[in-house]
Amino acid sequence: MRFPGLRHSICPLAVWLVAALAPRAANASEIKQLRIETSATGTRAELHLDKAGPYRLIPLANPERLAVDFPGTQLAHGLALPASAGMVKGVRTGQPVPGTVRVVFDLAAKVQAIPTTLETTASGYTLVLEWPGDNPATAKVAVVPATPPPPSPDPIAEIARKPAPALVAADPHASTGAGPAVPTPAPALPAVVPRAARPALQPGMRPLVVAIDAGHGGQDPGAHGLNGAREKDVTLAIARELARQVNATPGLRAYLTRDTDVFIPLEYRARRASANKADIFLSIHADAAENRSARGSSVYVLSTRGASSQRARWLADKENAADVIGGGRVRVSDNTLTSVLLDLTQSGNMKASEDAADHVLGGLKRVGNNHKPDIERANFAVLRTSDKMPAMLVETAFISNPDEEKRLTDPAFQRTLAAAILDGIDTYFSRQPPPGTLYAARAQAAQPAAADAPARTGIGGSR
Incomplete structure (x- = not known):
């Protein structure tokens, strides 16, 4: 399904509008990187920006999607979109109106996102989106493998x-x-x-x-x-x-x-x-x-x-x-x-x-x-x-x-x-x-054992 204004379908008029707004874009914030990670408890998307700015979440259904609009923002040159992972089947970008970048996350199921956070980093800001839920087919647990450790003299x-x-x-x-x-x-x-x-x-x-x-x-x-x-x-x-x-x-x-x-x-x-x-x-x-x-x-x-x-x-x-x-x-x-x-x-x-x-x-x-x-x-x-x-x-x-x-x-x-x-x-x-x-x-299985305990252990009376 194609969305108007997506990067792969930019029309001549859109190109003209972008050129006309070039002076304003010089002061716009920039999306520098998009990342998606999965873990045993859900899927996490990170959008790295050089400046803090407004954004708007737009949940969409049939099919399930989450769109995020960034007014006064532009995409970094050569920005690579991440591959599908976990709850996210795909990521696309577009421009619903001049000067606004839209990032669309296609979701594998209907799931409510965790409240977003805008985290401060050494190189700018990171908008974090998270979708809870198990992903047994794609989960990558961010911990070391569960192998027995070697004996320690400690x-x-x-x-x-x-x-x-x-x-x-x-x-x-x-x-x-x-x-x-x-x-x-x-x-x-x-x-x-x-x-x-x-x-x-x-x-x-x-x-x-x-x-x-x-x-x-x-x-x-x-x-x-x-x-x-x-x-x-x-x-x-x-x-x-x-x-x-x-x-x-x-x-x-x-x-x-x-x-x-x-x-x-x-x-x-x-x-x-x-x-x-x-x-x-x-x-x-x-x-x-x-x-x-x-x-x-x-x-x-x-x-x-x-x-x-x-x-x-x-x-x-x-x-x-x-x-x-x-x-x-x-x-x-x-x-x-x-x-x-x-x-x-x-x-x-x-x-x-x-x-x-x-x-x-x-x-x-x-x-x-x-x-x-x-x-x-x-x-x-x-x-x-x-x-x-x-x-x-x-x-x-x-x-x-x-x-x-x-x-x-x-x-x-x-x-x-x-x-x-x-x-x-x-x-x-x-x-x-x-x-x-x-x-x-x-605990329920333990109740019969507790009831029989005095006869088995020789302890009289109730506990």
């Missing part, structure tokens, strides 16, 4: 490989290392179904979506280590490894808010997760302190009524400043009405966030010293828009500590951290399984 990695009742590393499908299991019998757990009898993922069951947010990115590097490690690189590596382990766990599916080195405003990170129907949101960071000996992990949840400690307040202020570094504007919500409304939207989610964060902190305790023994609370901007799911911010270790900086850049330690975090996620969903999921089916 003592913390050895701790992660020891079997525990709920430890993910003890599962054959999510092992973080090689070697035989320690032949120590586990205590009787009446409510646990033997693995061989556990139900498998069935048609109609929905996977639980784990949204993983790699902190910082793009022109916001985050904290720096003494040996040159950057927080944005460390968090992306850990996020990718966690996504790999999540995707290898039956009943779970990972969504990465970013899988490249790009800047995303804080308020859009949890919104992206919500648009992808996430069931839990984790923002991954690497802590820093003036005290170079500070070490260990911490887990934070949102608080709209003050921070739990001076350290938590300082950390929230530091993390919230990421939007200033990225060129965005920090929105201050200090007036009483705004605080009350935020409190109301978050109140139902606060308890779930605290429960989930407690389990993740418990997983991290098994692999190293936690910086804080309990979860902390502060007003983190990245968690404010997470009112539809449990959310937390995980400070994995101190990048300002030279020893922990070295570990944070070690793939073996990254696997260990990811396994510990996944342990907490798995425990949380096992104890509070959402309906229609594999975790709910397992």
Whole structure:
């Protein structure tokens, strides 16, 4: 189907109009590049521009398309259009009126795009369009292959490989290392179904979506280590490894808010997760302190009524400043009405966030010293828009500590951290399984085992 004004059908009149408007085009913004990428959770289109300007989204049906108009914009000379990928069957450009560029995305199915974002980059601006949905035929997962890692001499990695009742590393499908299991019998757990009898993922069951947010990115590097490690690189590596382990766990599916080195405003990170129907949101960071000996992990949840400690307040202020570094504007919500409304939207989610964060902190305790023994609370901007799911911010270790900086850049330690975090996620969903999921089916299958437990174990009375 041909559209009037497309590049392959420019008429003499259109050529004359373009020539007449040449002086105005000199000041127009320019679309320098078009890219399309696919992942396990959807399709992402990027339009790279040299200047920020207005744009308009035009959804079209029968057939399904999304047109984007850019007034006062022109295409870069020799711009190459990307090939079809994922939900996008094809890309075309045209000129509906002089001075306006139209980019048309032909879609494979009717799907609502995630709210667009205009990201600031070192070379200009990037308009990001995303369509959620599985693409099994074309998916290219932006994480390393799910192959078992080689044995590591790291003592913390050895701790992660020891079997525990709920430890993910003890599962054959999510092992973080090689070697035989320690032949120590586990205590009787009446409510646990033997693995061989556990139900498998069935048609109609929905996977639980784990949204993983790699902190910082793009022109916001985050904290720096003494040996040159950057927080944005460390968090992306850990996020990718966690996504790999999540995707290898039956009943779970990972969504990465970013899988490249790009800047995303804080308020859009949890919104992206919500648009992808996430069931839990984790923002991954690497802590820093003036005290170079500070070490260990911490887990934070949102608080709209003050921070739990001076350290938590300082950390929230530091993390919230990421939007200033990225060129965005920090929105201050200090007036009483705004605080009350935020409190109301978050109140139902606060308890779930605290429960989930407690389990993740418990997983991290098994692999190293936690910086804080309990979860902390502060007003983190990245968690404010997470009112539809449990959310937390995980400070994995101190990048300002030279020893922990070295570990944070070690793939073996990254696997260990990811396994510990996944342990907490798995425990949380096992104890509070959402309906229609594999975790709910397992909980239902465990009920007869729990009922028969006193006769089998010799324990009398009710639990």
